[in-house]
Amino acid sequence: MxxxxxxxxxxxxxxxxxxxxxxxxxxxxxSKWGVLVLSCLSDGTLRWGALRREVDGISEKMLASTLRTLADDGLVHRESFPTVPPHVEYSLTPLGRDLMERMLPLMAWIAEHSDGMLGRD
Known part of the structure; x- marks a missing residue:
């Protein structure tokens, strides 16, 4: 269809x-950061530090803001474990996984064509 x-x-x-x-x-x-965070989480659950390393260039403040927004939208699940130091994991919700099933083909297309579009063949 x-x-x-x-x-x-x-x-x-x-x-x-x-x-x-x-x-x-x-x-x-x-958004610049939203699509990158969602893409990273499409491979599975990540802790804060791992997610920050995966989304190269994002500040702690922007990562926190982006995760809060995506969680409020129902796309990202935040799970906090009562340990010292704090242990927090992020994953996609069923709605987030549904979205990424549709968005990952677009991301693959961009990865395949971006160099040519920017004149770097």
Whole structure:
């Protein structure tokens, strides 16, 4: 089954208009850090430090903010263990896994074509 933007728009009038929640969700998911965090978590559960190393260049503040936003959206699960030092693990929720099943083909396409698009063949 093929999906088109017109078909989406026809099934949900006013979708993607200013003030619509779809724009907020798109911003959270497709932000520079959101897409990278979600992609890293698609391989499985990660602790804070491992996730920070995987998402090269992200600050602690931005990682915390991104994880909080994605958890609030229901895409990421945060599990805290009562140990010293604190042990926190992050994983995708079923909704997050569903999203990544659709997004990983896009990420693969970008990885395959980015050098050519940026003139680095």
């Amino acid at each position: 093929s999906v088109s933007f017109a078909g989406i728009r026809d099934s949900a009038p006013n979708i993607f208009e200013e003030g619509c929640g779809t724009r907020v969700v798109l911003d959270h998911i497709m």
